[in-house]
Amino acid sequence: xxxxxxxxxxxxxxxxxxxxxxxxxxxxxxxxxxxxxxxxxxxxxxxxxxxxxxxxxxxxxxxxxxxxxxxxxxxxxxxxxxxxxxxxxxxxxxxxxxxxxxxxxxxxxxxxxxxxxxxxxxxxxxxxxxxxxxxxxxxxxxxxxxxxxxxxxxxxxxxxxxxxxxxxxxxxxxxxxxxxxxxxxxxxxxxxxxxxxxxxxxxxxxxxxxxxxxxxxxxxxxxxxxxxxxxxxxxxxxxxxxxxxxxxxxxxxxxxxxxxxxxxxxxxxxxxxxxxxxxxxxxxxxxxxxxxxxxxxxxxxxxxxxxxxxxxxxxxxxxxxxxxxxxxxxxxxxxxxxxxxxxxxxxxxxxxxxxxxxxxxxxxxxxxxxxxxxxxxxxxxxxxxxxxxxxxxxxxxxxxxxxxxxxxxxxxx
Amino acid sequence: xxxxxxxxxxxxxxxxxxxxxxxxxxxxxxxxxxxxxxxxxxxxxxxxxxxxxxxxxxxxxxxxxxxxxxxxxxxxxxxxxxxxxxxxxxxxxxxxxxxxxxxxxxxxxxxxxxxxxxxxxxxxxxxxxxxxxxxxxxxxxxxxxxxxxxxxxxxxxxxxxxxxxxxxxxxxxxxxxxxxxxxxxxxxxxxxxxxxxxxxxxxxxxxxxxxxxxxxxxxxxxxxxxxxxxxxxxxxxxxxxxxxxxxxxxxxxxxxxxxxxxxxxxxxxxxxxxxxxxxxxxxxxxxxxxxxxxxxxxxxxxxxxxxxxxxxxxxxxxxxxxxxxxxx
Numbered sequence: 001x002x003x004x005x006x007x008x009x010x011x012x013x014x015x016x017x018x019x020x021x022x023x024x025x026x027x028x029x030x031x032x033x034x035x036x037x038x039x040x041x042x043x044x045x046x047x048x049x050x051x052x053x054x055x056x057x058x059x060x061x062x063x064x065x066x067x068x069x070x071x072x073x074x075x076x077x078x079x080x081x082x083x084x085x086x087x088x089x090x091x092x093x094x095x096x097x098x099x100x101x102x103x104x105x106x107x108x109x110x111x112x113x114x115x116x117x118x119x120x121x122x123x124x125x126x127x128x129x130x131x132x133x134x135x136x137x138x139x140x141x142x143x144x145x146x147x148x149x150x151x152x153x154x155x156x157x158x159x160x161x162x163x164x165x166x167x168x169x170x171x172x173x174x175x176x177x178x179x180x181x182x183x184x185x186x187x188x189x190x191x192x193x194x195x196x197x198x199x200x201x202x203x204x205x206x207x208x209x210x211x212x213x214x215x216x217x218x219x220x221x222x223x224x225x226x227x228x229x230x231x232x233x234x235x236x237x238x239x240x241x242x243x244x245x246x247x248x249x250x251x252x253x254x255x256x257x258x259x260x261x262x263x264x265x266x267x268x269x270x271x272x273x274x275x276x277x278x279x280x281x282x283x284x285x286x287x288x289x290x291x292x293x294x295x296x297x298x299x300x301x302x303x304x305x306x307x308x309x310x311x312x313x314x315x316x317x318x319x320x321x322x323x324x325x326x327x328x329x330x331x332x333x334x335x336x337x338x339x340x341x342x343x344x345x346x347x348x349x350x351x352x353x354x355x356x357x358x359x360x361x362x363x364x365x366x367x368x369x370x371x372x373x374x375x376x377x378x379x380x381x382x383x384x385x386x387x388x389x390x391x392x393x394x395x396x397x398x399x400x401x402x403x404x405x406x407x408x409x410x411x412x413x
Numbered sequence: 414x415x416x417x418x419x420x421x422x423x424x425x426x427x428x429x430x431x432x433x434x435x436x437x438x439x440x441x442x443x444x445x446x447x448x449x450x451x452x453x454x455x456x457x458x459x460x461x462x463x464x465x466x467x468x469x470x471x472x473x474x475x476x477x478x479x480x481x482x483x484x485x486x487x488x489x490x491x492x493x494x495x496x497x498x499x500x501x502x503x504x505x506x507x508x509x510x511x512x513x514x515x516x517x518x519x520x521x522x523x524x525x526x527x528x529x530x531x532x533x534x535x536x537x538x539x540x541x542x543x544x545x546x547x548x549x550x551x552x553x554x555x556x557x558x559x560x561x562x563x564x565x566x567x568x569x570x571x572x573x574x575x576x577x578x579x580x581x582x583x584x585x586x587x588x589x590x591x592x593x594x595x596x597x598x599x600x601x602x603x604x605x606x607x608x609x610x611x612x613x614x615x616x617x618x619x620x621x622x623x624x625x626x627x628x629x630x631x632x633x634x635x636x637x638x639x640x641x642x643x644x645x646x647x648x649x650x651x652x653x654x655x656x657x658x659x660x661x662x663x664x665x666x667x668x669x670x671x672x673x674x675x676x677x678x679x680x681x682x683x684x685x686x687x688x689x690x691x692x693x694x695x696x697x698x699x700x701x702x703x704x705x706x707x708x709x710x711x712x713x714x715x716x717x718x719x720x721x722x723x724x725x726x727x728x729x730x731x732x733x734x735x736x737x738x739x740x741x
Contacts, residue, residue: 091578297557297599300515332579352597354599354618
């Protein structure tokens with residue numbers, strides 16, 4: 001009797017649900033672009049309340065092979081910036097603030113400097129950059145005397161936060177030291193202290209490996225073996241015979257991979273001589289974001305992104321969203337698009353950026369790096385976020401990741 | 414064998430019927446707790462402090478409120494995009510209402526109609542006539558609308574948008590926004606005092622509670638919290654409840670696992686009560702003798718004795734208890 005009722009109830013609910021969803025979609029799909037009811041239409045927004053954001057993305061060198069699941073989408077990153085603009089507009093309309101985005105995509109071998117200059121000449125006073133470190137420095141130096149704020153959303157190079165830091169650059173992308181510190185804290189918490197480090201052939205891999213060594217030292221882990229991957233660019237066909245031979249290095253707890261390009265890291269798991277997990281650039285990865293991130297309201301951002309772009313939100317999408325959102329968040333306080341004012345606001349002690357990770361992100365005043373929790377995730381699950389509990393800090397546990405004030409080598413000119 | 418199963422099913426059905434019939438006889442107040450992660454609602458008898466029933470709900474139940482007479486329970490089934498209405502006595506689903514996508518929190522007009530629903534995924538507040546399920550209007554608000562408060566006279570509805578960091582004040586006569594109050598990061602709850610002279614807004618990531626004067630819509634004071642041994646990052650104010658006489662306010666502090674007791678006149682924090690883990694929402698019993706807190710990470714509710722300001726008991730409920738309402 002009771003069961004009957006509940007079954008009927010469920011059927012009824014299912015019907016109502018389907019109807020509601022259908023009507024909701026109809027009603028809401030034009031919402032993001034539809035004009036707000038409250039702000040008076042066509043009221044001209046003065047230039048000092050318009051935030052013009054330029055975006056330069058240089059397409060990175062493609063890896064020798066790409067797993068079908070990891071094919072980068074055409075609008076990688078840019079889609080995140082677009083969602084950031086939407087979110088900023090939704091918030092800013094209540095204060096009559098406007099936000100515009102102009103994008104320049106530069107090919108792998110191209111020069112991003114003219115693209116950045118073009119955007120500045122077109123009136124963009126905030127420039128998001130996803131370009132290699134050397135190019136970033138060229139652009140930052142070329143724009144040094146302009147009232148322009150540069151936001152690095154892509155380059156993870158530690159030197160941009162240390163000896164090569166620039167006063168006109170803020171960093172959203174977590175640097176390698178932040179990423180490997182986040183991983184190291186977790187591995188040490190798990191008591192997986194003995195690491196086998198496998199390093200790829202590229203300069204970037206060597207920098208990642210350097211960060212891994214630094215983190216091991218910082219948190220008391222030990223690199224018990226180290227090897228350079230020298231089995232060629234695409235060893236998929238022979239992995240089952242080559243990887244077991246290449247990983248006979250004695251006892252270790254976990255294999256840490258430095259393979260930023262994605263040449264070999266994904267063929268290591270299940271092919272190692274010993275049954276050991278993999279972490280680093282593949283396996284359990286320290287990342288700014290991942291589609292499996294759901295807690296702390298993250299699912300709302302994921303679902304907004306999916307609605308807009310019909311695909312999952314990837315780390316670079318998130319970093320570009322954060323870049324645009326960091327400007328938007330400051331703009332609600334400054335109500336003025338002067339980059340100098342926005343920069344000052346970003347550095348005030350009460351500036352906090354809610355980035356769906358449980359605690360607020362903010363900028364370090366000593367190197368302009370955004371401090372934020374880092375995800376540790378494998379392909380289908382976010383395992384945890386670092387900082388891990390127990391790693392204490394006198395100011396904020398977030399500063400246990402990356403370069404803390406006493407370690408900074410940054411001297412702004 | 415087969416007969417045995419049949420028999421036992423019948424017995425269970427009869428037992429179920431008897432239980433259902435017995436329920437209206439429960440005279441005492443009952444707390445209804447929405448359990449976000451197992452898609453159920455726990456019913457706690459507030460006299461015995463025992464769970465007397467666990468009701469299967471739509472997916473991801475979050476916001477939960479009662480009609481002014483306490484006879485109906487309204488529940489946001491967020492992942493099913495609907496509001497479910499339960500009879501508080503028989504515990505049966507009476508009807509479902511349209512909600513717009515991803516409803517999270519809502520508030521009833523003091524007259525019992527309409528219902529104002531925050532659509533977290535859609536930057537809208539949906540206003541629904543609860544009698545005929547008709548859409549009254551959709552009000553565009555900021556990003557990720559969440560907290561919903563209504564002034565005791567019903568003139569003003571206040572919505573907080575978590576990513577816009579504002580409280581939007583809506584004139585309920587025109588359904589237009591008349592004021593936007595910038596508060597700290599991730600505002601979660603807007604709660605008026607019973608005399609309508611204070612509006613309390615909690616900011617989860619900002620770690621503060623703003624107390625606003627509804628005469629001017631200006632912030633009178635921003636209350637911050639310091640707990641020895643707890644990092645500032647872990648202090649995340651969410652649920653707010655003010656006693657009817659306007660003397661005390663209680664604020665749930667999330668992963669700090671504490672409820673702050675605040676003198677609502679001086680706006681000074683008096684003490685912190687240790688409750689379960691990740692405390693989010695709060696609900697008074699109708700006589701305000703007890704305050705119930707939902708503790709999302711310890712899967713229980715804590716019972717606070719309001720007069721002595723002591724935590725007296727915890728009651729295990731479902732997975733990730735989210736919201737709570739207590740009816741007579």
